[in-house]
Every structure is written in C-alpha cells, then in structure tokens.
Amino acid sequence: MSIHRLIREGRRRLGMSEQQFADAVGVSRGAVQQWEKAGGTAPKRANQPRVAELLGISVGELLSGGPNISQGTVMRAEVPLVSEVEAGNYTVIDNFKPRGNFETVPVTVPVKRHTYALRVHGDSMASEMGDSFPEGSIIVVEPDLEVLPGDYVIALNEHAQTTFKQLVRDGGEFYLRPLNPRYPIKPLGVARVIGVVREFSKRFR
Incomplete structure (x- = not known):
C-alpha cells in the first residue's frame, strides 16, 4: 500500500x-x-x-x-476507557460493553473496532520482577484476538464477574496466574477468556 x-x-x-x-x-x-x-x-x-x-x-x-493489517482492523489513536477491572478476585465490571461517551486513552498498535481499555484495581498483577501491572495501570484489551498460553487476559466466570490474570497451561489444564506471589494461582475452570491485553500504560494522576 x-x-x-x-x-x-x-x-x-x-x-x-x-x-x-x-x-x-x-x-x-x-x-x-x-x-x-x-x-x-x-x-x-x-x-x-x-x-x-x-x-x-x-x-x-x-x-x-x-x-x-488483518480484515476488521481499525487504525485509530484512541480507544474507550470503559471501567475498572479487579486484579485480585473476580468482580463485576460496570458498563463493560463500550457505549455512549467514554474517556479515551491513546494506543500505539493497530486495533479492531471493539477494542477497549480498562483500569486495573488491586495489586495481584504487580510484580517486582519482569512484567508488572500496578494498581491504576491502563490496559488495552482486544476481545477478538486468538488466546495463547502466556497471554495476559480478561476472564469472565459463570456469575458474569471478571478478573485480570495471565493465562498459563500446565499438564493440559489452563490456569489464571497472578504476577504477585502473594496471590494463589486458580484453575480457569468454567470461566472463559473474553479479551487479550495488547498494551498497557500507567496513569499517575
């Protein structure tokens, strides 16, 4: 092109x-x-x-x-910031599907039409080594991306509650792994992954 x-x-x-x-x-x-x-x-x-x-x-x-760029990808500089995501236990995300007027955050990667951003709440994805998502981080989530072990994901359980974790595989089973060692690894179980984190930034104010 x-x-x-x-x-x-x-x-x-x-x-x-x-x-x-x-x-x-x-x-x-x-x-x-x-x-x-x-x-x-x-x-x-x-x-x-x-x-x-x-x-x-x-x-x-x-x-x-x-x-x-694959079909359906939208080149844009911002995505809507729709709500907070709990980085500890499962929690409900209000206004999970973007609609109406939302605050927006910039992105640096090509995204698809339904890509959105969430603000991290809690410290289970904060780490002193390697990747870290401290409370207040803004994560950009792609709901249509193929999910692979090792991805940082948003998972939805049977009670329509969500959590932010790393998806890992061990012995043929999938688990949701926090980066903070003070929190336990939990089986994915009947929960399903509804988005993959593409990018993140830290907001200080």
Whole structure:
C-alpha cells in the first residue's frame, strides 16, 4: 500500500475530515490533500511522528506503506476507557460493553473496532520482577484476538464477574496466574477468556 493511500484510508477509518486531520497534525488542509493524492508529496520528517501516532502505526510502517493489517482492523489513536477491572478476585465490571461517551486513552498498535481499555484495581498483577501491572495501570484489551498460553487476559466466570490474570497451561489444564506471589494461582475452570491485553500504560494522576 502506498503512503498516500495509507493516510487517506487511515483518516477515513478515524472518521476525520481532511481539515480535522490537518488540525490534529498541525498543518494545512492542502498538505493533507497532497499526502493523500497519488503522486503527491509525503509528510515532512517533522510531521511523520504525529501522522503515524494518529494512524496507530510506527513511523517505519508509515513510510513503508503500513503493517500487515488483518480484515476488521481499525487504525485509530484512541480507544474507550470503559471501567475498572479487579486484579485480585473476580468482580463485576460496570458498563463493560463500550457505549455512549467514554474517556479515551491513546494506543500505539493497530486495533479492531471493539477494542477497549480498562483500569486495573488491586495489586495481584504487580510484580517486582519482569512484567508488572500496578494498581491504576491502563490496559488495552482486544476481545477478538486468538488466546495463547502466556497471554495476559480478561476472564469472565459463570456469575458474569471478571478478573485480570495471565493465562498459563500446565499438564493440559489452563490456569489464571497472578504476577504477585502473594496471590494463589486458580484453575480457569468454567470461566472463559473474553479479551487479550495488547498494551498497557500507567496513569499517575
């Protein structure tokens, strides 16, 4: 895919007009029209990071025509922050399915239409070594991604309660593993995985 088509299709997926995209980058509408026109000019080096950020890709992917994005993937810079997820025991997530007006958080990876973000509550996924998700972390969850052992996941039990853990496999059985050694590993049992964590960030205020 050419850089011109990548920008044009990415802007349209974001639901932004040429002027809105131009304002977001800090350039004129004419510049955006040049970027999107076959045979037109490409974004200047100073503008490339912001263009890539808006499209949810890296600068390298922007210049090379984009990543290999599967069908249904949406290139966008933000996803809705829908609620909190308990990182200890199972808990109910209010407003679990995104609807209405939500606070949004930025993402740096291509995501699908139903991707959303959750705020971590509790310390069972906090660790002093390796990966750590302290309380207040924002996790970006992809509900349509294939689940593999080792993934960080959102699991839903038979009481419609959710928890955030690492999915591990041992002896043919699946378990939900906390990163904090003070918490026990629990069998997945009849619970099911409803989302895979793609990205996370820490919010301090």
